[in-house]
Amino acid sequence: MESARGCLFSCTYCSNCYLNKVKARNNIKIIRKKSMSRVIEEIKALSTYADQIRISDDNFFFRDLEEIKFFVNKFNKIRNIQLVLDTDFRSHDYLSKMKEISKIKNLIVGTGIQSGSSRLRSEVFNRHIATNKILYLFNKTLKMCRESKNNIELSYSFILGHPKEKLSDILKNLNFILKLRKGVGLSLNMYTNILQTDKTKKCSKHFYDTKSENFKKYSFYYFLHYLLNHLIYHRIDYFLPKQFNDSIFFKILNFRIFSGIYGFFVDMIYKSNQRALNKFVFDSLELNNSKG
Numbered sequence: 001m002e003s004a005r006g007c008l009f010s011c012t013y014c015s016n017c018y019l020n021k022v023k024a025r026n027n028i029k030i031i032r033k034k035s036m037s038r039v040i041e042e043i044k045a046l047s048t049y050a051d052q053i054r055i056s057d058d059n060f061f062f063r064d065l066e067e068i069k070f071f072v073n074k075f076n077k078i079r080n081i082q083l084v085l086d087t088d089f090r091s092h093d094y095l096s097k098m099k100e101i102s103k104i105k106n107l108i109v110g111t112g113i114q115s116g117s118s119r120l121r122s123e124v125f126n127r128h129i130a131t132n133k134i135l136y137l138f139n140k141t142l143k144m145c146r147e148s149k150n151n152i153e154l155s156y157s158f159i160l161g162h163p164k165e166k167l168s169d170i171l172k173n174l175n176f177i178l179k180l181r182k183g184v185g186l187s188l189n190m191y192t193n194i195l196q197t198d199k200t201k202k203c204s205k206h207f208y209d210t211k212s213e214n215f216k217k218y219s220f221y222y223f224l225h226y227l228l229n230h231l232i233y234h235r236i237d238y239f240l241p242k243q244f245n246d247s248i249f250f251k252i253l254n255f256r257i258f259s260g261i262y263g264f265f266v267d268m269i270y271k272s273n274q275r276a277l278n279k280f281v282f283d284s285l286e287l288n289n290s291k292g
């Protein structure tokens with residue numbers, strides 16, 4: 001469900017980057033928020049049909065602490081519904097607000113990081129937050145959620161395969177992910193150009209494609225991200241090194257002749273995730289029909 005429309009940020013790969021310019025030109029408010037009581041009323045109504053609700057709102061933590069407290073208090077009184085909150089670290093007083101949110105049981109919090117490379121984040125994605133700050137907030141959030149004993153899952157999303165990504169960015173991303181570990185989930189997405197985002201003009205004709213030049217160039221490293229994700233999620237990460245380097249071993253594994261094999265696996269993971277998502281949507285609709 002939507003708790004607000006619009007976004008205060010302008011990440012270059014996101015449609016809000018374009019929409020914010022249109023809004024500024026036409027004097028339209030950048031963001032329109034629903035009141036927390038309306039959000040709660042909508043969740044209550046939906047809880048008759050759904051057992052999980054997702055709020056995707058990268059500006060959720062821009063609300064006042066009092067609004068967040070109100071939300072948590074009311075949400076905890078609604079029966080049998082799990083909250084998935086997709087949001088962002090970047091707001092003032094994030095930690096106090098996250099502490100409130102961690103009072104919700106069985107919560108899933110998804111946070112966009114997009115890259116462990118500060119160059120890619122700031123110069124290419126227009127996301128300005130220092131790597132050390134992300135790690136600091138990550139560690140604090142993790143500690144807070146574990147201490148709450150509310151069975152909270154954390155997931156962090158990344159974008160791979162941007163045409164301006166260099167091998168050094170990819171290695172920084174892998175090494176950044178190694179620092180997260182601790183059983184958190186990663187949501188790995190291959191970059192897809194969306195019409196009207198900033199990058200459309202500069203990187204035209206780039207869509208998620210395992211046969212693209214970019215994918216062929218670094219296919220092993222993309223595949224390695226997926227492998228790492230599974231190992232970390234299932235906590236089979238004790239044998240992983242502290243750091244990945246551009247070693248000769250990686251260079252051999254990344255030979256172009258193997259790129260079709262890695263492409264096949266990445267594609268397979270994508271398609272199976274897509275099937276799982278479709279099934280989830282289908283099952284939810286079936287459930288609605290039977291309840292209706």
Ligand code: SF4
Pocket residue numbers: 007008009010011014015016017058088112
């Ligand atoms: S923070 Fe999220 S919603 Fe906002 S512009 Fe960036 S990607 Fe889009």
